[in-house]
Each structure stands twice: as structure tokens, then as C-alpha cells.
Amino acid sequence: MRTVGALLRKELLLERKVPQLVPAMSLFSVTTFVVFHFALGQRTVDGELAAGILVVTLLFATILGINRLYVADREEGGFDAFLLAPVDRTALGIAKALTLFSFLVLLEVVMLPAFAILLLGPGMGFDVLGPLVLVLLLVNVGLSVIGTLVGALAIQTRARDLIGPLVALPLLVPVVIGAARALAPVLAVGGPAPLEARWLGVLGLYDLVFGLLAYALFDFLVED
Amino acid sequence: MTYGNRLRVTSFAAALVLLVAFGLAFFAADIEADQGFSQKIFYVHVPMAIVALCGFVYGAIMAVQHLRTGDSRYDLRSYVAIHLAVVLGVGTLLTGAIWAKAAWGVWFEWREPTLVSFLIVFLLYCTYQPLRFSIEDPEKQSRYASVFAITAGAFVPLNFLAVRLADPYIHPRVLNQGGSDLPDSFRLPFYLGILGMALLFAALYQYELSHKHARAQVRQLRRKLGGEDEAPGRSAAPQVHSS
Numbered sequence: 001m002r003t004v005g006a007l008l009r010k011e012l013l014l015e016r017k018v019p020q021l022v023p024a025m026s027l028f029s030v031t032t033f034v035v036f037h038f039a040l041g042q043r044t045v046d047g048e049l050a051a052g053i054l055v056v057t058l059l060f061a062t063i064l065g066i067n068r069l070y071v072a073d074r075e076e077g078g079f080d081a082f083l084l085a086p087v088d089r090t091a092l093g094i095a096k097a098l099t100l101f102s103f104l105v106l107l108e109v110v111m112l113p114a115f116a117i118l119l120l121g122p123g124m125g126f127d128v129l130g131p132l133v134l135v136l137l138l139v140n141v142g143l144s145v146i147g148t149l150v151g152a153l154a155i156q157t158r159a160r161d162l163i164g165p166l167v168a169l170p171l172l173v174p175v176v177i178g179a180a181r182a183l184a185p186v187l188a189v190g191g192p193a194p195l196e197a198r199w200l201g202v203l204g205l206y207d208l209v210f211g212l213l214a215y216a217l218f219d220f221l222v223e224d
Numbered sequence: 225m226t227y228g229n230r231l232r233v234t235s236f237a238a239a240l241v242l243l244v245a246f247g248l249a250f251f252a253a254d255i256e257a258d259q260g261f262s263q264k265i266f267y268v269h270v271p272m273a274i275v276a277l278c279g280f281v282y283g284a285i286m287a288v289q290h291l292r293t294g295d296s297r298y299d300l301r302s303y304v305a306i307h308l309a310v311v312l313g314v315g316t317l318l319t320g321a322i323w324a325k326a327a328w329g330v331w332f333e334w335r336e337p338t339l340v341s342f343l344i345v346f347l348l349y350c351t352y353q354p355l356r357f358s359i360e361d362p363e364k365q366s367r368y369a370s371v372f373a374i375t376a377g378a379f380v381p382l383n384f385l386a387v388r389l390a391d392p393y394i395h396p397r398v399l400n401q402g403g404s405d406l407p408d409s410f411r412l413p414f415y416l417g418i419l420g421m422a423l424l425f426a427a428l429y430q431y432e433l434s435h436k437h438a439r440a441q442v443r444q445l446r447r448k449l450g451g452e453d454e455a456p457g458r459s460a461a462p463q464v465h466s467s
Contacts, residue, residue, distance in 0.1 A: 149375060153368055157358035167355065167372070170348035171379055174386035181390060202386050213378055217371045220291055 003087045007095030012102065014072065021068055022103050025061040026110040032057045033118045044121035051183035054115055055176055058104075058139070061111070063165050065103055066147040069096060070155040079222065093148055093218030100144035108136055123189060131186045131195045135179055138203035142175040145207065149214045152221040178202040231430045238423035245416035253409045262326035267413055269319040271421035272312050273342060277380060279309030279425060280349060284377020287370035299366040300462045302373050304432045306352055307461075308425060313346040341387040348376050356460035366462050440464035 015022060036053050037043070045053060073079045082092055112132070116124060146168060154164035182199035186192040249267040283306035290298035320339055321331045334340060355372055359365040440463075 149371075153355070153371060156364060156368065157355065158360065159354070159358045163351065163355055163358055166351045167348070170344050170351075171375070173344050174379075174383055177386045177390045198389060202389060206382060206386070209378060209382060210375075213375060217291075217374060220367050220371050223367070 003085075003091035004094045004098070007082075007092060008098050011095065011099040015103070021065050022106045024068075025064050025103065025107045028064055029057050029061045029107065029111040030114045030118075032060065033115060037119065042119075045119050046121055046124075047188040048180070048184040050120065050187040051180045053119065054183065054187075055139070055179045057115075058108070058111070058136075058179075059143075059169075059172060059176060061107055062100075062104065062143045062147060063168060065100060065107075066151045066168055067154075067161055067164050069100060069147060069151040074155050083222065089219045089222045090215060092222055093152070093214060096151070097144045097148040097214070100147045101140050104140045104143060108140075120187070121189065123191075124187070125191070128186055128192050131192055132183065135182045135186070135195070135200070135203070138200065138207060139175055139179045141207040142203060142210065143172065145210045145214050146171050146175075149210070149217065149221075152218065156221075174202065174206050178206065231427065231434060234423055234427040234430060238420060238427045241416055241423055242420035245413050245420045248413035248416065253413050259327050262323065265319055265323045265326070266410075267417045269316060269323055270414070271417040272319065273316040273338075274418055275421040275425050276309045276312035276316055277342075277345070278422070279305045279312065280345065280380055281377055283309065283373050287373035287377070290366065290370045291374070296366060296462060299370060300433065300436065300464060302370060303356070303462050304429055304436075306349060306373060308428050308432065310346070310349050310352070312421075312425065313342070313349065316342060317346060337388045337390070338384075341384045344383055344387070345376075345380055348379060352376070353460045356462075362463050369462075436461065436464045 033053070036045075036057070040049070040053075042049070070079075073082070083089075150164055150168045150171065153167065154160040157163045178199045182195055182203070186195065245267065249264055253264075253267075255261060255263075283302045286298045286302035286305060289295070290302060320342070324333050324336070324339070325331050332339070352369065352372060356365055356369050359368055
């Protein structure tokens with residue numbers, strides 16, 4: 001547990017001293033909203049379209065994050081230093097997942113207001129926020145678990161920028177389904193409709209299964 | 225290790241069972257009232273899909289064995305199973321597209337959750353070979369491939385669940401009816417089709433394994449003779465070390 005704390009502190013310190021990932025992901029998400037505006041020719045969006053744009057933007061911004069998650073460790077020798085330390089290998093995985101999770105929360109702090117201002121209609125109130133945050137929390141867990149696993153898988157390959165997104169995208173389709181379907185009624189015109197429990201169930205089940213799987217498998221990705 | 229004897233038995237059994245299954249499907253099974261003759265592709269398409277999915281799961285089980293024991297033979301089995309399942313997956317998607325065109329007039333139908341799930345699973349497994357190919361160290365390659373195979377294996381049922389829930393439509397067609405709903409004259413050729421396809425998978429699996437072993441042995445013998453060792457072309461397949 002102390003190892004996880006130390007590693008997490010290191011990651012967050014690194015990002016605070018030399019901000020790299022969070023600003024890039026935030027900027028990317030805002031730009032993507034602009035792109036969606038022109039690509040779809042819509043001034044405001046709601047319902048399924050709004051949920052889809054939000055989830056897809058979050059997904060692609062996460063892919064940016066996944067690609068860079070281990071680059072510093074690989075290039076600056078962080079892996080080697082970690083392997084020399086007499087600590088549990090899984091600690092690195094948990095720390096990376098928590099790092100990605102906190103980056104995603106920071107990203108959403110920028111992304112959600114930008115989305116509301118740029119694309120949501122004037123009818124949206126703050127009552128959207130509660131269900132939105134709940135769904136996004138579950139989504140973030142899934143994204144960070146898969147990101148940790150796929151990032152570690154891809155970093156050792158020669159074509160890591162290619163392999164990462166190729167593997168991550170199909171793996172994350174159930175998250176996209178769950179999130180987009182759950183958020184569609186929340187972002188509908190005329191105020192948020194109640195969340196459907198089954199989508200929270202799908203997201204929760206996904207988080208649970210892949211969380212346990214990543215916990216069991218991460219060890220094999222950092223040996224050497 | 226040789227696979228020669230078993231290979232012959234499985235090959236003949238696969239050919240025989242598939243012939244009987246297709247013969248029954250064409251001549252004994254009734255013509256489906258709604259779709260007519262085009263429904264016959266059901267006896268190829270569905271067994272192929274089922275065997276492909278089982279191949280993916282078998283690949284995941286072998287990958288678990290590989291990570292637990294560190295024995296590279298399990299990695300080879302996992303590789304061959306996934307490789308063949310991807311090939312069957314291509315067949316499934318092609319026959320699915322043909323059937324969809326005949327039954328619904330479109331090449332792909334988003335409202336058909338089984339087809340959509342299968343496409344997603346197929347797309348995921350398509351990255352297995354590139355992943356292997358882009359890791360040079362053989363030991364690391366097999367370890368990472370096993371991690372991928374296990375993750376993807378767990379993904380298969382979860383993905384089917386999510387896609388099925390996402391679909392608000394009900395399917396009036398025969399496609400989703402389980403074996404128990406099938407009319408009697410459909411049932412025997414269908415089950416035989418599954419059995420035959422599984423035997424075909426087993427035969428191809430043994431062919432590929434024995435081919436890999438034979439090639440490793442040839443290479444070793446050539447090395448013993450002091451001849452030129454053929455430069456091993458880069459391959460995503462696991463290396464076989466014959467003892």
C-alpha cells in the first residue's frame with residue numbers, strides 16, 4: 001500500500017512539475033468538440049447524439065493518455081528502477097491505474113464545462129450533473145483498468161502507438177455501449193430522465209471483471 | 225513428437241461428419257418456410273461461429289496454462305487455436321454477410337446482436353498477430369501474447385452480454401433460436417455440423433502443430449549436417465524448439 005502511495009505521488013508530482021498529459025488530453029477534447037460541431041453541422045446536441053459525442057471524445061482523449069502512460073518509465077529507466085526495488089510488481093499497476101483515473105477526473109473537469117458551453121443546449125440545468133458524474137466514475141474505472149493493461153502491453157512493442165489503440169478500442173466497446181446508452185436519457189431535452197440500472201450494471205460488471213483480471217495479469221507484464 | 229496417426233483419423237472423421245451433416249442439411253432437412261433455400265447456409269455459418277468462439281476460449285485456457293507453468297508448448301497451442309479461430313471468424317463473417325443479404329437484403333445488420341458482437345470480438349483478435357509480430361524477444365512475445373489471449377477470452381462473454389442488452393429489437397428469425405427451438409428435421413444436421421466443424425478445427429490444429437514441429441526438426445537436422453541454416457523469416461508464430 002505504501003508502495004502504491006509512493007508511486008502515485010511520483011506520477012502526480014511529475015505531471016504537476018511538467019504538465020504534459022492532462023493539458024494535452026484537455027486541449028484534444030475541446031478541439032474534438034469543435035470538430036464534431038462542423039462534422040455534424042449541429043449548433044446544439046442532446047440525447048443520444050450528445051451522449052455519443054461525449055463518450056467518443058472521452059474515449060479518444062483516453063487513448064492519447066494510454067499511449068503516453070508508460071513512455072517516461074520506459075525511456076528514462078523507471079521500469080528498471082522499479083524492478084530493482086524489493087516490492088510487489090502489482091503495486092505499479094495499481095498506481096498506474098490510479099494515476100490514469102485521476103488524470104481522467106482532471107480531464108473531465110475541463111471537458112464537461114467545455115461540452116456544456118459549446119454543444120449542449122441552453123435548456124440543460126445542473127440537475128444533469130449527478131447522474132453524469134455517477135456514470136463517468138464507472139466509465140473512468142473501466143478506462144483506467146484497460147488503459148493500464150493495454151498501455152503496459154503496448155509499451156514493449158516496436159509499434160506501440162499502433163498496437164495500443166488497436167487493442168484498446170475493441171476492448172472498450174462495452175464501456176462505450178454502457179456509457180452512451182446510460183447517458184442518452186440523462187442528456188435528453190426536457191431534463192434528465194432517471195438512469196437505467198442495467199447500464200450501470202454493465203459498467204460495474206465490466207469494471208469488476210477487468211479490474212480483477214488486470215490485477216492478476218499485470219505481474220506478467222513487468223517481469224524482466 | 226509426431227501427430228501423424230491422430231492427424232489421419234481426425235481428418236477423415238472431419239470430412240465424413242461434415243459430408244453427412246451437409247448431405248442431411250440439403251436432402252433431409254425441410255426447406256425453411258420463411259427464407260426458403262437460402263436458410264441452408266445456417267448449417268455452415270452457425271457451427272463455424274460456435275467453433276470459432278470455442279477456439280478463442282480454448283486459446284485463453286491454453287494461455288492461462290502457459291502463464292502458470294511457463295511451458296512454451298502451451299503458448300504454441302494458444303497461438304494455433306487463436307490463429308485458426310480468426311480464420312474461421314473470416315468465414316463466419318462472410319457467410320453471415322451472405323445470409324444477411326439473402327434474408328434481410330443487407331450485407332450487415334446492426335440490429336442483430338450476435339453478428340455485431342462477433343464483429344467486435346473478431347476485430348479484437350485481429351490485433352493478436354500484429355501484437356506478437358511487434359515484440360522481438362521470443363520469451364516476452366509469448367508472455368505478452370498470453371496476457372492478451374486471457375484478456376480477450378474474458379472479453380468474449382462480456383461483450384456478447386453488453387451488445388445483446390444494447391439491442392432493443394426482437395428477432396423473428398431462426399438465427400437466434402437455440403437448439404431446443406429448432407424443428408426436428410433441422411436438429412440432427414445442425415448438431416452434426418457443429419461436430420464436423422469442431423473435428424475440422426481439431427484436424428487443422430493438428431496439421432499446424434505438426435507442421436511447426438516438422439519445420440523445427442528439419443532446421444535442426446540441417447544445422448547438424450553443418451549446412452547453411454536458412455535465415456528464419458520474421459514470424460509472429462512462437463518458435464518451436466525440438467528436443
